[in-house]
């Protein structure tokens with residue numbers, strides 16, 4: 686009798702929570718369609734000096750990491766839509782202006798990170814690294830050089846090592862399930878070390894990542910963090926990203942996953958503004974670098 690009542694109560698709360706999430710999602714999607722679009726100049730054609738280490742923000746979780754002569758593209762999304770969410774700010778580069786890409790790294794299969802249309806614009810023999818269990822998607826789109834990786838697996842390209850790292854996030858394309866693939870981040874290591882976190886909540890794994898690599902720049906997600914009661918395990922807030930930076934012992938941080946697609950209750954620029962406010966009177970201010978789409982960070 687008591688168990689039945691508790692069960693019923695649990696189901697009622699679960700239904701209530703799911704309905705709330707659905708309402709939040711619908712409001713977010715509708716508001717994304719009415720957000721003023723900011724057009725950035727995307728005619729920028731990147732060029733690189735000898736032995737240059739740099740990062741160009743393309744928008745959302747898409748960044749071009751240039752390590753000496755090796756170009757790594759993270760979670761490429763140049764699409765105008767992330768499923769039904771309209772892009773609010775143009776990608777920082779046009780696809781045709783990208784340099785030759787040596788590897789595409791995919792953190793997980795959510796549609797804002799693994800965009801089918803975008804991936805199909807690349808040559809079918811390009812190296813795609815993706816978490817174990819998610820390789821079936823790029824393979825089904827005709828990609829022949831797909832490597833499924835687990836945390837701490839690595840690949841070396843002309844002296845630059847790419848290492849997969851753990852993350853705290855659902856790795857599946859659709860609904861979460863008990864046996865879903867894991868989400869990953871990646872370390873790109875040459876003479877300097879860049880860490881791309883993908884999508885993640887704040888978790889203890891950052892300490893291990895920081896112990897294993899001396900990170901010069903960490904690309905950490907700060908957007909889609911509200912409502913906190915639902916998002917906190919899946920997406921970091923700006924406050925969480927500052928904590929993660931300390932756990933990672935990262936020298937510098939570039940926030941990602943903000944400003945291009947409005948995916949949750951936080952506004953487009955809210956995560957960036959909250960982050961800047963958090964570090965404004967701190968020595969961290971010099972080490973946190975906000976990049977607009979199309980802006981380059983040259984590592985020294």
Ligand SMILES: [Zn+2]
Pocket residue numbers: 793795798854884
């Ligand atoms: Zn995700």
Ligand SMILES: [Zn+2]
Pocket residue numbers: 795797798884942
């Ligand atoms: Zn995401």
